[in-house]
Amino acid sequence: MGIIKKIFNKNTRLSPEDGIFFDELNKILGFQPVDLTHYRRAFTHRSSNKQDENGHPINYERLEFLGDAMLGSVIAAHLFNEVPTGDEGYLTKMRSKIVSREHLNELGRDLNLIKWVESKVSAQHFGENIHGNLFEAFIGAIYLDRGFNYCEKFIHKKVIAPYVDIPKLEGKVISYKSLVIEWCQKEKKTFQYEIYEDNGTEGQKHFAVKLKIDGKIIARARATSKKKAEEKASQRAYFAFQEKINKK
């Protein structure tokens, strides 16, 4: 099926609307989507009352189930490989922390998936959980569109690399901001967190932060509170440094 659709897409001019959707998805995914219908479905809220030709409802709820399963197995494989000392109980606990409702909501919110939602009710009627639900459904759509390996690729890029931080999940690191400050003081470097409001189109207050070390921007982040944005930028800076150290 995938191949037929691929040929179809290549030979068909996308509508302007689909063209924009394709480009934005491409940017978020880091690879090309093939069949946009999966992604359209991932953003269709049940209130839109859509149905397919057989009268089955079209909305993202079934895709949540699929995405949740894929996320669970990708995170399981990652933890299994990363923590050779962790027993079954440890691995199960760590995975629950990573795929917690709160964390999924954060992931969906950060990608601003809600901007694509097609619904008959206005955005302020959605609860907080819509962000996580959309995130799961989005993963389900990736699986249907490109298969497990692309799904894994996406989860590595958007969940594991920026967020899965085993020492912090284990409670061993309390704050990355304090690690960054400590490091700067030790290395005699200046640091600066530049914060500004950056609300975008979501209607909810957001803050963006630039972390400068010796005047150079080292990391950026955006979150719903100043504290969260600072912590996220610090974490990113910390990981960027770790990567440099490991490459040496």
Add this chain to the structure above:
Amino acid sequence: MGIIKKIFNKNTRLSPEDGIFFDELNKILGFQPVDLTHYRRAFTHRSSNKQDENGHPINYERLEFLGDAMLGSVIAAHLFNEVPTGDEGYLTKMRSKIVSREHLNELGRDLNLIKWVESKVSAQHFGENIHGNLFEAFIGAIYLDRGFNYCEKFIHKKVIAPYVDIPKLEGKVISYKSLVIEWCQKEKKTFQYEIYEDNGTEGQKHFAVKLKIDGKIIARARATSKKKAEEKASQRAYFAFQEKINKK
């Protein structure tokens, strides 16, 4: 890593013991194993007290976690595709039935995985759950050895094709034996369930059954009770007929 190991295996003569293990795995898997160490680990009970060079215990418990996750996502994808009318709640419920403890134990027992267990305690000290645990660990080993797609292939062949029977899971089909008998009576065919004890090496009583229709063996099955074996053979016969009908 996989490729290096593959070359290594090809250029290295396997020990007689590994050669037998390789052949038996090949038969069960339906494809060649590459790195036998994953499968050895999948059958190493904690009582063997094995450790790797870093002092980490070697046993199958961590692999259970991995196999459980892979099984969950493969079954999720199958149900998603097979039951387009099922909502999230339905899909979740059906998956729980398929990966129930009882069912996993049955799958492990049928493959007789216990014959490979390396342990310091004798087999009668294991509880019933060891069969399901070994089955999960075995799937984890397949994932590590050959990746998700082979894992999916194996689950389709050994779990989905012979066991995942949506009408029965939904409670719509109570007994396949009665369906087979009804069909034979309608079609004026003779049927016969030939049952004999077939205990193998497991130490637990097993029964094997041959289902003959008009004197020809249509299906075979083996289980821990006469009733279960008959039902399993009937189910296999039913699916074989369904497949024939669908191909027409």
